[in-house]
Structure formats: structure tokens, C-alpha cells
Amino acid sequence: MSVRLSAATLEDIAGKAAVPGYDRAKLVPGILHFGVGNFHRAHQAVYLDDLFETGEGHDFAIVGAGVMPSDAAMRDKLAGQDYLTTVVEQDNARTSARVTGPMVDMLPVGDAAAIVEKLADPAIRIVSMTVTEGGYFIDSDGVFDPSHPAIAADGQNPDQPKTVFGLIGAGLKLRGERGIQPFTVMSCDNIPHNGKVCRNAVVGTMRLSDPAFADWIDQTVAFPSGMVDRITPATSQREIDHCRETFGIDDAWPVYCEEFKQWVLEDDFPAGRPALEKVGVQFVPDVSPYETMKIRILNGGHAIIAYPAGLMDVHFVHEAMETDLVARFLDKLEAEEVLPIVPPVPDTDLADYYALIKRRFANPKIGDTVRRLCFDGSNRQPKFIILSILDNLKAGRDPVGLALESALWCRYCRGVTDSGKTIEPNDPNWGHLVERAKAAETDPMAWLAMSEVYGSLKDEPRFAKPFADWLAMLAEKGTAATLKAYLGEG
Incomplete structure (x- = not known):
């Protein structure tokens, strides 16, 4: 018999899963967090839960905030269970559940006055975010x-901001x-130099209405950069049912994730911070x-396996890793065009790190989907793939494999798999991408002309030529045959 998750039922749940031992x-x-999605609850909130269990940091509990319609749905679900979350960690050898409790409230979504006042x-000394x-x-x-x-609107109406950055500026x-x-502003998103990117967004938004104040923010407010890592799939009915049937916990939106987690942060918190180094967070002078x-390696690796797997109708990420052609495509591309242009990392062997990444991708218990990895390529490709292309070109290396990755993304955005199955919209710009992908069937440069993604790469023959060749091969022979050709087998 399952138990509905709430503060009142924690004693009953204690026999089924770990529950907060703190009051x-x-x-x-002490923290206001924008974007209370799965990753935040599997990462930052778990680190805080660990710290609270030591008896420290109890003045850094989380208040949630949001500006998107999905945030309102999340608030309703979490409020109904006193902002508790069941986090299920799944490793190859074990599965365990814990109930975390560092979040104590969530503000009405889109209520600018309430958010700015908070x-x-x-007491709020850190404002963090996971806004994708x-x-x-x-x-x-x-x-x-x-x-x-959206930004221009906040510039015209600074007293009624609707974006996260307008709200932060108003606060x-x-x-x-x-x-x-x-307060300190801390991005927890997978973006290079996320602290600088976040600073530019807040300062740039405020500059539209108050340039002098924007300068003050730029010179005064701390925006530490950080690297966050934990594979956290989206929650579906599958996870909700599994949580109830396996652990007897009826959670409206449990979070499933891998056992591994990592957080590296620049130590720049003038208003104070929780002692997260006591629970495994690495504080460093430069997170770059x-x-x-x-x-x-990881996010780029996800993109490398996502699109060929998606075109070949592979559903789960671990199944993609079990697909020989996809796994060998990943190995060859990482070895030849990704790892060689990654700068050295303190106390880290990149080959060992990549081996760890592969083990994590292959974890069959996570249930991460290929579709999730394919999502939002128009925003993810510039951060995860294009930078590697540019660095290869600068180093005098021809990015042939990365050109194939781009061609696979283009082919995926036609909206049809190799078997003829329809790919449902999977990007905020899906309509535009489909139009471009279809135009690229006769003119490959129509795809590379998306300067918001590729910059001027369409004018670089060392990338544009192999891209066009791979795209033509994908159209003529399909994904499997094209991967074989790249691997030297056809």
C-alpha cells in the first residue's frame, strides 16, 4: 500500500526511504531559485539536503520561483506535498530512494511584485537558476x-518585469x-562561462531602462561560474508508477537520476554561502x-549519439550505447575531434573522464530517452558542438566527424526517421528548423545559413564541404550506411 508524500507522512515513509533527519x-x-525542475531537485537541492543533515546551513533553505507556465504546474504539485521530493538514484548495481526537504516554499508564478519583494x-543571499x-x-x-x-518588454516596463533577468534586476x-x-547570482545551467553569461543577461536587461544602475550591477554584484553534472531524465508516468510500486511512495513528481553527481563552483559569494565543500562541492578559483x-565531452557526447539514434528509432540512451554503430561513432568522434581540443583540467585524466561518461550513458536503469537528448538543438548545438568545430578549425584540424553530427541533426529536423516514422516537434524553433532542413535537401547551405547557430561556418569549406557530402549520403543511403562510411567500412 502506498503512502502519499507529505510532511505528515514522513514517519510512515521512513521505513521505505531515507527522510530528512533535520527539523x-x-x-x-536563504536561496531563491528560479526554475524548480528535475535537474535542480536532483542536484543543488540534494547537496543542500546533505548539508542540512550535518546540522549546518539551515539558514540557506530554498524558496522557489518561476516565470513559465510549466513552473505553475510544478508549484501545484510540490505545494500539495509540502515541497518534499522523492529522489531515486539508480546505478547499475543498486537503486535507492530518499525524500529531500531543503525547499520550503514557492512563490506564485509570474507574480512580479511577490518575487521582487522576496x-x-x-535573508536571501543567493539567487540561483536553472532556466535551460x-x-x-x-x-x-x-x-x-x-x-x-521578452527582454525589450522588460526594458520598457522595468517595474513589471516578466523575465528572470528583469526580476533579478528589479530585486x-x-x-x-x-x-x-x-545577493550573489548563481547560474546552474550547462552554458560555457555561465556566470559571465548570466551577468550579461541581467546587466543587458537593466541597461535598457537604467544604464547607470546596470553599470553598478556589473561592477558590484557577484556572478560565480559553475559546472554542474548529473544525468536526470524527465519524469513520466513510468517514474511515478515505479516510485509508488517499488518504494510505496505516492509522489506527484518524483525525480529519477543517476548516482553520480558533480558540482564545481568559483568561490565568489560576498553575501555568504552554505558550506557545500563539506558535502562534495569543489570550490575553485576558475571553473573554466x-x-x-x-x-x-558529456553534453557534446549526448548530441553525438542523439541524432543518429533518433533517426534509427532508438528510444533509450542506454539502447543507443548498445547500438554498435552509434557507440563506435561516439568513440571515434570523441577521440579524434573532441578530446584533443579540450584543455587540461587540474587533477583529471581526460581519457578516464570519457570512460566514466560512457559508463554513465550506458546505465540501463536511468531510462533517459534519446528524444530528451535531441530536444532544443537550436540552443544546444552552439554551446555543445559548434565551439568544438571552431576550435578544431583554429588548430588546423578538419572537423569531418562534427560535420557529420551537424548533418545528422539537420536530417533529424526533417521530422521523419529512416523508417518513415514521424518525429514530433522537438525544439522551440521546430517549424523553422523543418523548413530549413527540407530546403537543405537541394541546397545544404540553407541549413548552415542559420547564423544564430553556425555564425559564418557556411563560408568555411573545411566544414561546409563535408557537411554537404554527409547530408547527401544520409539522404541517399540512410543513417546506418553513413555511419559505416565514417567508420571506414563503406
Whole structure:
């Protein structure tokens, strides 16, 4: 018999899963977090839960906030279970469940006045976010775009902001008016130099309405960069049922994730921070080597396997790794065009790191889907793949395999797998991508002309020529035959 997750039922659940050993009634909010999705609850919230269990950091509990319709649905689900979350960690050899409790509230979604007022609370010393790679309004060169309609609207109505960055700016301004020290702004998204990117978004938004205050933010507020890592699939009815049937916990939105997790942070928190180093967070002067390693090898690796697997109707990521052609495509491309251009990382062997990544991809218990990895390529490709292409070109290396990865993405965006199965929309810009992919059937440069993704790469023959050749081969012979050709077997 299952038990509905709530504060009142924790004693009953204790026999089924680990539950908070600290008194949640004594927690004090010190962090406001935008984007309370699965990754946040499997990563930052778990680290805080670990810390709270040691008896420390109880003044850094989490208050959630959001601006998207999906945030409202999440708030309803979490409020119904007192903001508790069941986190199920799945390794090849074990599966375990724990209930985490560092989140104590979530503000009404889209209520600018309530969010700004909470941002001005002196107890809030860190504002963190997981708003996805596409949520920072940046172009293919990583430059903030102040002309985006959502940002322009905040510039015209700074007292009624609707974006995360407009809200953060308004909160900082109200704190300044009240003589309160600014909070630290901490991005937890998979973007190179995410602290700098986040700074540019906040400063760029505020510059539209108050240039002097924007300069003050730029000079005064801390935006530490960080590298975050934990494979966390989306929750479906499959996970909800598994949680109830396996652990007897009826959770409206449990989080399933791998056992591995990593967090590397620059130690720049003038307003104070929890002692997360006591629970495994690495604090370093410069996070750049770590984030480059992770984004190029892991996130890039996800993209490398995603599109051929998607075109070959492979459903789960571990099944993609069991597909010989896909696995060998990953090995060859990582060895020849990714690992060689990743700068050295302190105390890290890149070959060992890649071996770990492969084991994580192959974990059959995670249930991560190929479709999730294929999602939002228009925002992910510039961060995870294009940078590797550019670095290969700078190093005098021809990115032949990365050109194939781009051709596979293009072919995927036609919206039909090799077997003729329809691919449902899987990108915020899906309609535009389908139109471009179909045009590329006769003119490959129509795809590379997306400057927001490729910059000027269409004018670089060392990339454009192999891209066009691979795209033609995919159209004529299909994914499997094209992978064989790349691997030297046809």
C-alpha cells in the first residue's frame, strides 16, 4: 500500500526511504531559485539536503520561483506535498530512494511584485537558476540579445518585469533602495562561462531602462561560474508508477537520476554561502577547465549519439550505447575531434573522464530517452558542438566527424526517421528548423545559413564541404550506411 508524500507522512515513509533527519520547521530561506525542475531537485537541492543533515546551513533553505507556465504546474504539485521530493538514484548495481526537504516554499508564478519583494528580503543571499541553455537570450557567439521581445518588454516596463533577468534586476534595485547588500547570482545551467553569461543577461536587461544602475550591477554584484553534472531524465508516468510500486511512495513528481553527481563552483559569494565543500562541492578559483571538459565531452557526447539514434528509432540512451554503430561513432568522434581540443583540467585524466561518461550513458536503469537528448538543438548545438568545430578549425584540424553530427541533426529536423516514422516537434524553433532542413535537401547551405547557430561556418569549406557530402549520403543511403562510411567500412 502506498503512502502519499507529505510532511505528515514522513514517519510512515521512513521505513521505505531515507527522510530528512533535520527539523524543516526551523529552516530559514536563504536561496531563491528560479526554475524548480528535475535537474535542480536532483542536484543543488540534494547537496543542500546533505548539508542540512550535518546540522549546518539551515539558514540557506530554498524558496522557489518561476516565470513559465510549466513552473505553475510544478508549484501545484510540490505545494500539495509540502515541497518534499522523492529522489531515486539508480546505478547499475543498486537503486535507492530518499525524500529531500531543503525547499520550503514557492512563490506564485509570474507574480512580479511577490518575487521582487522576496528578492529584497535580507535573508536571501543567493539567487540561483536553472532556466535551460535557451533561457539566456544569447546568439551563436554567446552574446546577449537585448532586442529579444521578452527582454525589450522588460526594458520598457522595468517595474513589471516578466523575465528572470528583469526580476533579478528589479530585486537588486529594491535592495539598493533599502540599503541591503546585494545577493550573489548563481547560474546552474550547462552554458560555457555561465556566470559571465548570466551577468550579461541581467546587466543587458537593466541597461535598457537604467544604464547607470546596470553599470553598478556589473561592477558590484557577484556572478560565480559553475559546472554542474548529473544525468536526470524527465519524469513520466513510468517514474511515478515505479516510485509508488517499488518504494510505496505516492509522489506527484518524483525525480529519477543517476548516482553520480558533480558540482564545481568559483568561490565568489560576498553575501555568504552554505558550506557545500563539506558535502562534495569543489570550490575553485576558475571553473573554466571543468566546464569546458564537461560541456564538450558529456553534453557534446549526448548530441553525438542523439541524432543518429533518433533517426534509427532508438528510444533509450542506454539502447543507443548498445547500438554498435552509434557507440563506435561516439568513440571515434570523441577521440579524434573532441578530446584533443579540450584543455587540461587540474587533477583529471581526460581519457578516464570519457570512460566514466560512457559508463554513465550506458546505465540501463536511468531510462533517459534519446528524444530528451535531441530536444532544443537550436540552443544546444552552439554551446555543445559548434565551439568544438571552431576550435578544431583554429588548430588546423578538419572537423569531418562534427560535420557529420551537424548533418545528422539537420536530417533529424526533417521530422521523419529512416523508417518513415514521424518525429514530433522537438525544439522551440521546430517549424523553422523543418523548413530549413527540407530546403537543405537541394541546397545544404540553407541549413548552415542559420547564423544564430553556425555564425559564418557556411563560408568555411573545411566544414561546409563535408557537411554537404554527409547530408547527401544520409539522404541517399540512410543513417546506418553513413555511419559505416565514417567508420571506414563503406
